[in-house]
Amino acid sequence: MSFKTQIQKRRTFGIISHPDAGKTTLTEKLLLFGGAIQEAGAVKSNKIKKSATSDFMEIERQRGISVATSVLAFLYKDKKINILDTPGHKDFAEDTFRTLTAVDSVIVVIDVAKGVEEQTEKLVEVCRMRNIPIIVFINKLDREGKDAFDLLDELELKLGLSVTPLSFPIGMGYDFKGIYNIYEKNINLFSGDNKKNIEDTIAFNDITNPELETIIGSEAAKTLRDNLELVEGVYPNFDKEKYLEGKQQPVFFGSALNNFGVRELLDCFIEIAPPPRAKMAEERLVDALEPDMTGFVFKIHANMDPKHRDRLAFIKIVSGTFERNRPYLHVRNGKKLKFSSPNAFFAEKKEIVDISYPGDIVGLHDTGNFKIGDTLTEGENLHYKGIPSFSPEHFRYINNADPMKAKQLNKGIDQLMDEGVAQLFTLEINNRKVIGTVGALQFEVIQYRLEHEYGAKCTYENFPVHKACWIDPKNSKSEEFKEFSRVKQKFLAKDKRGQLVFLADSPFSLQMAQQKYPSVKLHFTSEFD
CATH class of the missing domain: 3.40.50.300 (P-loop containing nucleotide triphosphate hydrolases)
Known part of the structure; x- marks a missing residue:
């Protein structure tokens, strides 16, 4: 083919x-x-x-x-x-x-x-x-x-x-009799038996045909005709x-x-529905029909199989064909990588595939090479856009609840953050770790997964932060930046990529910082030009 x-x-x-x-x-x-x-x-x-x-x-x-x-x-x-x-x-x-x-x-x-x-x-x-x-x-x-x-x-x-x-x-709730399929011109009758795979479908081109009454009853037939007339008009x-x-x-x-x-x-x-579409990279538009393989990591998942502590990077193939055991360039690292067992998915069931095409999602076993947003190509320096980190809404200190398991805890936090489950900030002043999430439920998920997948226990402490703002490093040599760093020292942290982040404790302090240090550019997502 x-x-x-x-x-x-x-x-x-x-x-x-x-x-x-x-x-x-x-x-x-x-x-x-x-x-x-x-x-x-x-x-x-x-x-x-x-x-x-x-x-x-x-x-x-x-x-x-x-x-x-x-x-x-x-x-x-x-x-x-x-x-x-x-x-x-x-x-x-x-x-x-x-x-x-x-x-x-x-x-x-x-x-x-x-x-x-x-x-x-x-x-x-x-x-x-x-x-x-x-x-x-x-x-x-x-x-x-x-x-x-x-x-x-x-x-x-x-x-x-x-x-x-x-x-x-045709009707709803207790009166629900079925559906008139406008696209295929047929009636689908509802029996309410969810054990049956497929319901009765009756081809019905002419809605004015009196046979409609015998199928769904006269009142339902009249309502359906009125409704379809309205649909056509509106x-x-x-x-x-x-x-x-x-x-x-x-x-x-x-x-x-x-x-x-x-x-x-x-x-x-x-x-x-459309087949695989072209995708915009920072450098150019990449068409699915191009012969050279390009793809990007949109998700990382650790421990899909708890028996084998595996970590998978999910890659969407954008163009070309992805072949097993063929070397591809990891653009961010500048290294060529080969993959001996790329997986296709069926929920947690996986099977090794020899060749994948644009539109396919491939799982690659990852030993820590990948981050979300990474690009794989056949040699071209391409960067796919649009996978930024947003400022979290909830922040907590994370503490080790079992000193004997410090190594497991660090590994667990490291891998879960790479998945994009939450964001990790390390405070400059004392190296304490702060976790930021979009919703409070994520803290429970992290705690649960650390214990059940890594054998590590953690506790949380509240850390009052209003917003995380990424600091543009362009003016980092200026006197104003040095003054900002000195005054705001206890609110500065590094994210997982080593980018400097200002953790503003209130809307007021964020506003004051922006007014007082205008040359220090603050961003609310981690991707900025």
Whole structure:
């Protein structure tokens, strides 16, 4: 099969939503349709009966939430589909933001009862900034929820989307009878039996046909006809080009838990979603069809297999082919590296692959060479952009609770910080270590993983910091900089890369520092020119 055909076959996308909208359940059902798993795990309000395939970390199984992005691949209708299932919980938003740099399109899951929620707004904003094509899946239709038109209005008002429904519900909650698929012109009847894989689908081109009454009842038929007339009058026809440019967003309705409306979503998705797209590097735009391999690390995960203390760097292939045992340039280190066992993924199951194509996610065993954002090429000096560290919102001192395990603790902290779980700052004045996170729940995850994966125990102490600001080193020789360093000595730290950071203890002290030392440039992300 030619290189170009391999690229056209691939669809790499992320699934994003607010927690509990049913994202992980939808991922499972997509795998079920892809024949990748035989039976779905039911994820229910923190009581896991069978934990979901994509939630493979022990802490995820206990809590019933996703805390790390999972990579899952399967074949469906001759297309190679790579799903990145992201954490919905806002405390792990940074992992999700980074993952969005590695996808070519996204599916946004909305809960029919709750509508658009805060976390969804933030994630969709990131997608819109990057013009990522979006498909919306409105989930849990077998429960009572908001009116379909109200939800479509909410998507336009709160998320700034330009929506066009490609399916429409027949009733909702107790009256839910099924879905009319506008895209394929058929009716999908709901039996409410989630053990069945595929529901009855009846081809139905002509909505005025009186046979509709016999299938769904006269009242439901009248409502459906009225609704479809309204859809036609209010919403634009689906335009694939606009969708690919991120200017129009198709909407599907369904119930992931009951396996309903998922096949329609998947069938439409593989038809319209983009194959691997070109990506902007600092130096130039890199096209997926270029023959030379380039890729970047968007995630690092330690101890995917607790039996072997392994550390994997997840690489998104942007162009060319990635081949086993072939040397590639690690741009930041300036070294050539070979990989004897690159992995493809199915949640925590891995298999060695000889060749990978653009759009694929490859796991490379890492002994500490990689950091998030690193680029691999065949020799060209390229740097892929867009994976900065943001200023954390919570800060705590980390202390060793078991002096006999200092080495394990340091190794654990080192590796977890490389994963981007949180950020580590070492104070200049006394070398004490401070951990900064986006959400408070991450401290628990770090404590749990240090104990269960590294055999080390830690305790925390509060450290009052308002914001971490990265200091531009350009004027580090100036008198003003020296004065700033002397006065603010106890608030200065180095991050993991050795960049100098000012940990401002309040909005007032940050404002005063900016006014008093204007030549000392402060940045709220770690990437700046």
